[in-house]
Amino acid sequence: MSEVGKGTLTTHVLNTATGLPAAGLGVRLAQLQEPGLQWMELAHRHTDEDGRCQPLLAPGQAKAGTYKLHFETAEYWQGLGHTSFYPFVEVVFIITDPAQKLHVPLLISPYSYTTYRGS
Template sequence: MAYRDRRAEGMTETTKGSLTTHVLNTATGLPAAGLTIRLARLQESGLQWTELGQRWTDGDGRCQPLLAPGQAKPGTYKLHFETAAYWQGLGHVSFYPFVEVVFTITDPAQKLHLPLLISPYSYTTYRGS
């Protein structure tokens, strides 16, 4: 079977330019359900962040898109993950009270997926597809 680039397949106005995330608990190998996530955008004038929305992960560690198609604008954004509350809910102590992932959107039409892998003493993120 030949490789086909599926990135362009199925791309409609409802899938272009959205921002999604997925949180996995690497200590258990399971999705991180019930974790609070906030999205903010850095104001052009400097150091002030404006909160754009808040979501909670579902049973699969996912949430509704943080930016809907057409909502993204070029700029600097951050995802704030409330990891301490998540770990406390599981009866664990976490070294990191929260995780913030700061990133830049240069092409607002591009779909962005930013997964987060967490354990009580580490975290990893990457640009997903």
């Protein structure tokens, strides 16, 4: 059984082409389930005017394991009248300490993206 902690998971998306937050971008969180190695969706949110959304894992929900954030970038860019080279961005990461607060920011433009472990 996976260890459960009090950590949270948040994200923040910035449009580096404009220097502004990416509002209205769809974000999905999934966890890799074993056996069978299938992804189970845990949350679906949209970013607010500041490019943030409600925590994807609230305190007490985090468990050790492999997760992915799926960012719906093509729909976001289409909404702004642009095309995007990347139809979506997926960031896969491992939670080893469920008590930690995790923040996974994403910086996007129509032809690039960058992510890192934030604080």
